[in-house]
Amino acid sequence: MSSWRTELNRCLIILGITGIFGLVIGELLLVWLFALAAFVVISLYQLRRLNFWLLDATADNKLEPPESFGLWGEIFDAIYRIQKQERKASQFLEQIIDKAQESSAALEMAFIMINKQGNLDWWNSAGEKLLGIKYPEDRNQSVTNLIRDPRFTEYFHSENYDKTLKLEAPGVSKKIIEYQIALFGEHERLMIVRDVTQLQRLENMRKDFVGNVSHELGTPITVFKGYLEAIIDNMEELDPKWEKPMLQMKQQAHRMENIVRDLLMLTALETKTLPKQQDEIEIAKLISEIESDTQQMFLDKSHVFTIDSDETVIITGKRSELYSAISNLVVNAAKYTPANGTIKLSAKRNEKFFDIAVEDNGIGIEAQHLPRLTERFYRVDVSRSSETGGTGLGLAIVKHILMRHDAELEISSEVGKGSAFVCKIPLTRITNKDLSNNPAISESMLEPNE
Numbered sequence: 360m361s362s363w364r365t366e367l368n369r370c371l372i373i374l375g376i377t378g379i380f381g382l383v384i385g386e387l388l389l390v391w392l393f394a395l396a397a398f399v400v401i402s403l404y405q406l407r408r409l410n411f412w413l414l415d416a417t418a419d420n421k422l423e424p425p426e427s428f429g430l431w432g433e434i435f436d437a438i439y440r441i442q443k444q445e446r447k448a449s450q451f452l453e454q455i456i457d458k459a460q461e462s463s464a465a466l467e468m469a470f471i472m473i474n475k476q477g478n479l480d481w482w483n484s485a486g487e488k489l490l491g492i493k494y495p496e497d498r499n500q501s502v503t504n505l506i507r508d509p510r511f512t513e514y515f516h517s518e519n520y521d522k523t524l525k526l527e528a529p530g531v532s533k534k535i536i537e538y539q540i541a542l543f544g545e546h547e548r549l550m551i552v553r554d555v556t557q558l559q560r561l562e563n564m565r566k567d568f569v570g571n572v573s574h575e576l577g578t579p580i581t582v583f584k585g586y587l588e589a590i591i592d593n594m595e596e597l598d599p600k601w602e603k604p605m606l607q608m609k610q611q612a613h614r615m616e617n618i619v620r621d622l623l624m625l626t627a628l629e630t631k632t633l634p635k636q637q638d639e640i641e642i643a644k645l646i647s648e649i650e651s652d653t654q655q656m657f658l659d660k661s662h663v664f665t666i667d668s669d670e671t672v673i674i675t676g677k678r679s680e681l682y683s684a685i686s687n688l689v690v691n692a693a694k695y696t697p698a699n700g701t702i703k704l705s706a707k708r709n710e711k712f713f714d715i716a717v718e719d720n721g722i723g724i725e726a727q728h729l730p731r732l733t734e735r736f737y738r739v740d741v742s743r744s745s746e747t748g749g750t751g752l753g754l755a756i757v758k759h760i761l762m763r764h765d766a767e768l769e770i771s772s773e774v775g776k777g778s779a780f781v782c783k784i785p786l787t788r789i790t791n792k793d794l795s796n797n798p799a800i801s802e803s804m805l806e807p808n809e
């Protein structure tokens with residue numbers, strides 16, 4: 360502001376002096392015209408210097424501004440200061456980018472940025488190692504062209520990236536690669552790729568080990584249990600002090616048998632994929648079968664068991680597995696509800712899922728246990744669970760079965776009030792029985808969306 364005023368004052372003084380001079384020589388207008396022309400020429404000259412300096416400064420951003428005085432000097436200096444600040448900021452950004460690139464180059468995991476058209480934008484050096492992508496040749500290539508596996512294409516376009524995808528590395532058999540994608544910005548994607556061959560090998564070894572041990576234990580347990588039963592049947596020949604230990608041994612042998620059976624089932628669920636040819640399961644029939652198979656348990660504890668099932672629904676899946684999942688939940692509800700309780704089993708469609716819910720008014724579960732209930736051998740109360748003869752594997756089996764059917768288990772519970780276990784089956788697995796051929800069922804019973 361001050362130099363602007365100085366500049367204005369200078370102009371007024373020059374105007375005054377030239378005015379006096381013009382009056383003296385009697386040519387006021389002519390003198391002012393000359394003064395104005397001189398002003399224009401000086402201004403044009405300074406503009407030209409500014410222009411040339413700016414042009415040169417784009418090539419060499421450290422070029423000092425031309426020396427000048429007054430307002431023009433201040434303009435040059437201000438532009439130079441802004442340039443310096445920008446240079447500092449961009450240097451800082453460059454340093455950050457360099458550091459990010461160096462640190463990501465040291466990682467074994469590949470980070471790949473994919474633009475909104477689905478083309479490769481940037482990747483670290485692990486990207487080249489794991490997927491064989493080369494810079495700059497593969498830049499802007501479509502990612503689904505580089506990873507040519509229909510499972511990857513489906514995963515990439517699904518935009519549901521809650522789970523990771525494991526596949527054999529492109530062109531390298533026996534190497535397992537895990538892909539995980541996250542959406543960011545304007546529909547861009549960050550893909551994280553890692554080599555999980557070793558992890559997968561260990562995981563397979565674990566599964567094989569558990570499967571083999573369970574299988575090997577089967578025969579000794581059967582023999583052991585058989586002899587024990589024979590001894591117990593002839594208990595009168597034994598000293599009475601052996602009666603209690605024998606009965607306890609029989610109970611524990613039975614538990615061991617159950618654990619081995621459940622472990623074998625879990626191993627089978629983990630290692631064998633669901634067959635392509637699946638069953639068309641009438642859910643109402645399946646539920647009434649479970650009802651009659653568990654009836655004795657409910658009678659023993661004087662529970663009330665109510666069923667509310669959609670009569671028309673058919674689920675596509677493995678019948679024996681769904682039977683096992685639902686009956687596990689029903690047996691648990693009966694086990695963990697004190698006598699004279701109420702257990703409800705309902706199977707109903709809602710907007711998003713077909714829900715099979717088992718609700719009880721039993722002991723309930725504290726909130727802190729809920730996220731861990733489906734882990735193997737996790738029990739809320741170990742003593743109570745062994746009293747009830749549980750293996751701690753039931754809910755893990757339920758979870759695996761549901762996962763194989765693209766479904767989920769939702770658990771809610773309140774201590775002292777009861778629990779609800781809901782199997783959320785996707786509607787893609789649901790069809791309705793064709794009721795038109797069944798005169799016993801009238802049209803009005805059909806759902807409106809059929």
Ligand code: ADP
Pocket residue numbers: 691692695696719721722723724732737738739740744748749750751752753754755778
């Ligand atoms: P278990 O064989 O011990 O019953 P599960 O895997 O079936 O093993 O269940 C894990 C734990 O979850 C059980 O030990 C029990 O503490 C708890 N649980 C399962 N179902 C219920 C229920 N309906 N009510 C209360 N607790 C339950």
